[in-house]
Amino acid sequence: MNLDRLRAETPGTDHVLHFNNAGAALPPQPVLDAQVTHLEREATIGGYETAAEAEGQLHRTYDAIARMLGCGTHEVALVENATRAWDMAFYGLSFGPGDRILTSPSAYASNHIACLQVAEQTGATVEVLPHDQDGQVDVEALRTRMGDDVALIALTHVPTNGGLVNPARAVGAVADDAGVPFLLDACQSAGQMPLPVDEIGCTMLSATGRKYLRGPRGTGFLYVRDDWIERIEPPLLDLHAATWTAPDDYEIHADARRFETWEGHIAGQVALGVAVDYALDRGLEPIFDRNQHLAQALRAGLSDVPGVTVHDQGRVRCGIATFSTRQTDASALQAALRTQDINTSVSPPSSTRLDAEARALPDLVRASVHYYNTEAEIDRFVAALRSALNQ
Numbered sequence: 001m002n003l004d005r006l007r008a009e010t011p012g013t014d015h016v017l018h019f020n021n022a023g024a025a026l027p028p029q030p031v032l033d034a035q036v037t038h039l040e041r042e043a044t045i046g047g048y049e050t051a052a053e054a055e056g057q058l059h060r061t062y063d064a065i066a067r068m069l070g071c072g073t074h075e076v077a078l079v080e081n082a083t084r085a086w087d088m089a090f091y092g093l094s095f096g097p098g099d100r101i102l103t104s105p106s107a108y109a110s111n112h113i114a115c116l117q118v119a120e121q122t123g124a125t126v127e128v129l130p131h132d133q134d135g136q137v138d139v140e141a142l143r144t145r146m147g148d149d150v151a152l153i154a155l156t157h158v159p160t161n162g163g164l165v166n167p168a169r170a171v172g173a174v175a176d177d178a179g180v181p182f183l184l185d186a187c188q189s190a191g192q193m194p195l196p197v198d199e200i201g202c203t204m205l206s207a208t209g210r211k212y213l214r215g216p217r218g219t220g221f222l223y224v225r226d227d228w229i230e231r232i233e234p235p236l237l238d239l240h241a242a243t244w245t246a247p248d249d250y251e252i253h254a255d256a257r258r259f260e261t262w263e264g265h266i267a268g269q270v271a272l273g274v275a276v277d278y279a280l281d282r283g284l285e286p287i288f289d290r291n292q293h294l295a296q297a298l299r300a301g302l303s304d305v306p307g308v309t310v311h312d313q314g315r316v317r318c319g320i321a322t323f324s325t326r327q328t329d330a331s332a333l334q335a336a337l338r339t340q341d342i343n344t345s346v347s348p349p350s351s352t353r354l355d356a357e358a359r360a361l362p363d364l365v366r367a368s369v370h371y372y373n374t375e376a377e378i379d380r381f382v383a384a385l386r387s388a389l390n391q
Contacts (some may be wrong), residue, residue, distance in 0.1 A: 001178065001282060001290065001371060003372070003374065005254075006028075006371065006372045007372055008072075009029045009030070009372075010026050010027075010028050010029070010372050011026075011029060011032070011035075011059050012026035012027075013026065013138070013271055013372065014339065015089040016341045016342070016343050017340075017341060017342045017343065017369040017375070017377050017381060018341040018343045018370075018373070019298075019342065019343060019344050019366060019368055019369055019377075019381060020118055020344055020345050020366075020367075020368040021211065021212060021319065021368045021369065021373075022188055022211055022212070022319070022320050022345070022366060022368035023211070023308050023345045023368070024158070024171040024210040024217060025191075025210070025211060025212060025213075025214040025370055026111075026214065026370075026372070027215065027216070027271075027275070028142060028214055028275075028276060028278055028301050030230075030274050031048065031214060031215060031216070031271045031274050031275045031278065032165065032271075033055075033265075034270050034271040034273075034274040035216050035267045035268060035270070035271035036160070036243060036327070037134055037265065038050060038270050038271070039056060040269035042376075043268070043287055046089070047266075048318045049091045049338055050266070050289070053267045054266060056272050057270045057273065058266070058270060058273070059073075059077075059080065059267055059302035060273045060277075061077050061269055061270065061271075061272055062078070062316070063273075064273045064276035064277050064280065065221050065223075065272075065273075067280060067289065068087070068195065068276055068279070068280060069195055069196070069205065069223055070119070070196045070197055070198055070199075070390060071198070071223055071225075072196050074224055074229075074255035074256060075223055075224055075225060075229070075256050075258045075311060076221055076222070076223055076256055077221060077222040077223075077256040077257060077258075078220075078221055078260060078264065078269050078272075079220050079221060079222055079259065079260060079261075079264075080218055080219070080220060080264070080265065081208055081218065081219070081220040081243075082185070082186075082187040082206050082207055082208035082220045083110045083206075083215065083220075083368040084220060085206035085207065085208075085220045085221060085222035085259075086110070086111060086114075086185055086206040086222075086234065087114060087235070088234055088259040089183055089206065089222055089224060089232060089259070089267060090111075090118070090152075091114070091118070091260075092114075092152070092232035092233050092234050092235055093151070093181065093231075093232060094153060095118055095119075095122040095151055095152075095303070096123060097122065097123030097124070097151075097154045097323060098122065098123065098124070098125075098129050098147060098149055099122070099123075099124040099125070099150075099151035100124065100125050100147075100149050100150045100151060100155070101115050101119065101124055101125070101126050101127065101152045101154060102127050102129060102145065102152070102153045103115060103126060103127070103128055103129065103130055103150060103153075103154045103155070104128065104129050104131075104137040104144065104156060104166065105131055105137075105354040105355045105358060106137070106156050106159035106161075106162075106164060106166065106352055106354070106355045107128075107156050107159075107183060107354060108156050108160055108187070108351065108352065109158065109275055109350060109351050109352065109353065109362055111154060111156065111185060111354075112126075112354070121283040124151065124233045126292055127145070128354060129141050129142055129145070129387050130226060131313075131358075134313060134314055135313025135314055136164055136165075136167055136313070136314050136315060137155065137166050137167065137171065138168050139170040139171060140182070140322040141166055142171060143174050144175050146174065146180070147179075148176045148343030149168070150178065150180050151181075152180065152182075152183060153174075153175050153180055153181070153183070154183045154185070155168060155171050155182070155183070155184055155185065155197065155323070155359075156185045156187075157184055157185060157186050157188065157189040158186075158187075158188035158189065158318055158320065159188070159346040159352055159355065160187075160321045160347055160351050160352060160366075161311075161322055161351060161352045161355065161356065161361070161364055162311055162312045162313060162314070162320060162321075162347075162367070163176075163295055163299075163312035163314060163317035163318050163320045163321055163322070164312065164313045164316075164317065164318075165189070165193070165312075165316040165317060165318050165320070166314075166316030167245060167316075168184055168200050168202065169199060169200050169201065171201075171207070172184075172199075172200045172201025172202055173201055175201060175202075176201045177201070178377060181203040181204065181228065181355075182201060182202045182203045182204070183188075183202070183203065183204045183205075183206070184196050184200065184202040184204065184205045184206075185206055186205050186206065186207040186307075186324065187206065187207055187208050188211060188212065188318075188320065189206055189207075189212070189318070190207035190208070190211070190213055191211065191212030191213030191214065191275075191279050191282060191284075191287070192211075192212035192287065192288060192291055192318055192319055192370075193284060193285075193287070193288040193291075193318065194284040194288070195207075197223055197225070202223075202225075202230070203224070203225050203228050204222065204223060204225070204232075205206065206221075206222050206223075206226050207218070207220060207223070208220045209272040209275060210269065212279075213272070213276060213279055214275050214278065214279070214370075215268070215271060215272040215274075215275035215276070215281045216265070216267070216268035216271045216272060216275075217268070218265040218268050219265060219268040219269055219272040220269075221272075222256065222259050223256070224256050224259065224286040226236070229255060229256055229258070233252065233261050234252070234258050234306055236261070237250070237252065237265065237321055238256075238262050240260055240261055240262035241253060241257065241259065241261065248339070259278050269380070282371070286371075287370075287371045288318070289294050290371040291318055291319030291369060291370060291371060292317065292318065292319070292320070292373070294319065294370075294371075294373055295318065295319045295320065295321050296317075296332055296377050297319060297375060297378050298321045298367060298369060298381070298382075299312060301378055301379070301381070301382035302321065302323050302367075302382065302384070302385070305325075305368060305385055305386055305389065306389075307325050307326040307327050307389060308323050308324075308325050308328070308385070308389075309323060309324050309325070309378075310322070310323045311323060311324065311359070319362050319368055319369045319370060320366060320367075320368045321366070321367045321368070322347055322364040322365065322366050322367075323364065323365055323367070324361075324364055324365065324366075325374070325389060326364050327389045328388075328389065329362070329363060330346045330347075330363035330364055330365045331346050331363065333365055333388060333389075334365060335389040336365070337381075337384060337385070337388060340384050342381060344365050344366060344367050344378075345366045345368075345382075346363055346364065346365060346366065347362075347363070347364040347365075347366045349361055349362070349363070359382065367381065
């Protein structure tokens with residue numbers, strides 16, 4: 001990677017030290033240009049007319065996502081965000097009394113709340129798998145709990161509260177052996193690491209554009225494997241997802257567009273395709289390697305600061321580092337760093353309640369690096385943290 005070029009193409013690096021990539025990464029200039037150009041064209045000739053002009057660019061967005069995942073474009077839907085993508089798949093599945101939904105202790109709050117709601121409505125049960133000694137989902141425990149009554153395996157690939165990377169491929173192999181659908185939340189992993197869906201073995205995958213893909217907010221996508229598309233009936237339909245074929249009949253589209261709605265953030269969707277291409281041009285393997293290197297250096301620096309506890313788990317770890325301090329709470333520390341133009345976020349226990357309660361975690365400061373960050377920024381971050389804690 002040409003780091004000087006990457007930073008020159010990332011205007012935000014001139015203004016902030018951005019360690020909030022797990023929240024919303026700084027976009028590269030080509031992504032910004034694509035979005036702004038579309039919006040300016042809308043202001044000039046109209047929204048519908050600009051959307052018609054951008055039809056080819058939208059096709060390229062589907063193509064880019066399909067290349068990233070190693071799937072067909074007909075298996076990709078563009079939606080507003082990762083949660084809506086996850087919901088469109090999850091709520092489209094059929095559950096009944098006695099069905100078991102298997103999930104992990106690191107499940108994201110929105111996903112787990114949806115599981116609890118469906119269990120309450122249908123009589124299904126939600127079963128939380130244990131961690132193994134490294135903090136990741138216990139694959140052997142998953143294997144022993146499989147049975148004819150398992151209706152879904154739902155896994156958060158990278159939890160919001162730390163650097164853990166769950167063993168998605170091993171989970172996919174268990175799901176495939178049992179013939180059970182596997183829904184992978186790739187919100188924090190898309191753009192940070194390769195996601196070959198055929199190798200992972202997931203039936204469905206949800207992701208966002210704003211995080212490690214460095215795309216616009218208000219964009220996301222859903223992958224559904226070809227042989228499952230028509231087995232999932234979307235919980236919401238409109239004239240885009242289905243065709244009104246007779247006064248009392250309709251037909252749902254046969255591809256993944258059935259999970260979309262007619263109205264969308266077109267400028268964002270165009271720019272999302274540019275963001276995916278930008279990541280693919282740099283290479284997802286090199287991106288992941290660099291993020292691991294930077295995060296390892298950050299965790300080492302944090303561990304040398306008196307009073308700081310790093311809370312990351314996992315046999316494999318990514319670009320997210322979370323920590324707490326004895327001296328001050330996470331929100332106050334985030335605010336203190338922000339006065340020095342340093343961006344982080346706070347991960348509260350309510351976002352990952354099962355894991356947070358099991359490990360008695362407080363509010364955590366989340367510092368998430370990306371490949372355009374530098375070792376010098378890590379040194380500056382650690383120095384600023386020391387200063388903030390010694391005041």
